[in-house]
Amino acid sequence: MKQEQRNTGLDRETVVRKLREHGITPTQQRVEIATVLFERPQHVCADQVLAQVNAVESLVSKATVYNTLGLFAKKGLIREVLVDPARLFYDSNMxxxxxxxxxxxxxxxxxxxxxxxxxxxxxxxxxxxxxxxxxxxxxxxx
Amino acid sequence: MKQEQRNTGLDRETVVRKLREHGITPTQQRVEIATVLFERPQHVCADQVLAQVNAVESLVSKATVYNTLGLFAKKGLIREVLVDPARLFYDSNMxxxxxxxxxxxxxxxxxxxxxxxxxxxxxxxxxxxxxxxxxxxxxxxx
DNA sequence: TTCTGTGCTAGACTTTGTCTAAACGCAATA
DNA sequence: TATTGCGTTTAGACAAAGTCTAGCACAGAA
Structure with missing residues (x-):
């Protein structure tokens, strides 16, 4: 995986701090995923996160996206939203x-x-x- | 499929009337499924209904159970409950x-x-x- | 250096639910 | 009685979301 920073509104340091505040070790992959989640307030499912994170180049695997979203939800960084019986949504607006x-x-x-x-x-x-x-x-x- | 009545509290006629009241043609399979649903107030998923309906002998196929639960929910006979991200529950208490x-x-x-x-x-x-x-x-x- | 623990990954796998094409059942009509 | 037609049911193939496994990478401690 590459080290380059994604072109986004939120800078890496802010994201890293946010992860630390929630007791989450900020790895490259977690920062990438968190960055996508907090680019704008939104409701996303794992599939969309996977696609967005890997839009330009392959950065994070499917397993990691699922694990990370679950971890973020458990740690109170994001919230699960159950509305669609077919898939689980996550809400970055806490x-x-x-x-x-x-x-x-x-x-x-x-x-x-x-x-x-x-x-x-x-x-x-x-x-x-x-x-x-x-x-x-x-x-x-x- | 057999014609015998399931040994239950609700008699067939009551179930048939209930289906008709909701604009549902009461077929053998639908009556079997509705009987299971209304035996007692409960929260069930499709899999449990499938198992209960076919407990003694094979009466209803998987596809029909799914179709029928969807139909019942659409017609307002039962209610979908979204709590478990992995499966859809139905509530027979309206x-x-x-x-x-x-x-x-x-x-x-x-x-x-x-x-x-x-x-x-x-x-x-x-x-x-x-x-x-x-x-x-x-x-x-x- | 070796050991230990955490994290990441590809890909196989599981599970819930849907789709398809054929057969069935039943009522209305001839 | 035979025929037609429509809605229903069915087995089994299929799709999609999500989980699991086994191995690898890497960092910190001994």
Whole structure:
């Protein structure tokens, strides 16, 4: 794999710092993937990340993309979004928010948390903690 | 395929009526599948339905199970539940409710709608309607 | 230098779900 | 009774997302 920096808005140092802040050892491959993820706020699946990372030249393998996305999600750098039964999406926007999913087009939109009033959550069983609350508003053409 | 009735709580006529009420032609296979789904309120994936339907003798093919579950969901007889990235679950309980998902065990629990106060929903784009709002509370062991 | 642990990789593999082409079933018609 | 037609079912091939395995590379410690 090459050492050159990808031409992007986010510089390498910022990405490396971000990884370190989340307890992730910043390897070449992880930095490449993180750079793609944070180029712009977006919803992506593993396949798209793989394609974007390797767009110019082959930098990262499929296994590493899957492993890395899983690691990033576990470490709280990105968030899994379950809307499409066929594939798992990842959201690089960690500011709390919900989603609106267009079932006919597959489009996924962010919904500001203020736009959905989520009140009292139910009791959580003893010894359990809430990992997250996902709200997905499914919409379609009339 | 055999004509015998499965030994269950719900009788065939009730199931047939239920299918008709949802505009579904009640074929032998569809009745078998619906019977399994409504034996008790439960969350099942296609694989489990396939196994349960064919537990005693081969009654329904894989393709038909998948097609039928899709049809039932489209017609509003059952509901798709997206919690596990690896497989699609179906919920035969159509009374509005939410879900609590145990990420470490894969267990899926119902949450009464009253336990989550969902307030004002966001504006829906022109020409679109809300198909449903899914709330999933992900919990895990401390 | 050798050992140990972590990360990366190609490619095989698994699993869920879809597709296809043929056969079936049943009702309506002749 | 035979025929036609349409929706349904089927076995098995297929597709696609994601996981696993075994080996290699590299860095730090002994």
């Amino acid at each position: 500011i709390p928010h919900h989603h609106m999913y267009h079932t006919d087009s597959g489009m996924l939109e962010d919904v500001a948390p203020g736009q959905v009033q989520l009140g009292a959550l139910p009791e959580v069983p003893e010894g359990m903690v809430i990992e997250g609350v996902d709200v997905v508003i499914r919409v379609r053409r009339i | 009374i509005p409710h939410h879900h609590m998902y145990h990420t470490d065990s894969g267990m899926l629990e119902d949450v009464a709608p009253g336990q989550v106060q969902l307030g004002a929903l966001p504006e829906v784009p022109e020409g679109m309607v809300i198909e449903g709002v899914d709330v999933v509370i992900r919990v895990r062991r401390i």
